[in-house]
Amino acid sequence: MATSRTLPTGASAHPSTHTKTLPAMATIAIGLLLLFAVGFVQIPAVHNGAHDTRHANGFPCH
Numbered sequence: 046m047a048t049s050r051t052l053p054t055g056a057s058a059h060p061s062t063h064t065k066t067l068p069a070m071a072t073i074a075i076g077l078l079l080l081f082a083v084g085f086v087q088i089p090a091v092h093n094g095a096h097d098t099r100h101a102n103g104f105p106c107h
Contacts, residue, residue: 083095099105
């Protein structure tokens with residue numbers, strides 16, 4: 046015998062747009078922070094490592 050379940054009044058089966066975009070925005074913010082931090086770091090080994098990684102992945106930077 047099949048029973049049907051219903052959601053309480055006011056509940057939604059789909060997450061709101063806010064709960065979907067918050068992790069995406071946080072990921073973008075962290076990525077940009079890392080990109081600029083590595084791009085302007087004064088330690089040559091870190092900067093050169095990032096530079097070589099960009100070229101190895103096919104991203105031109107100059």
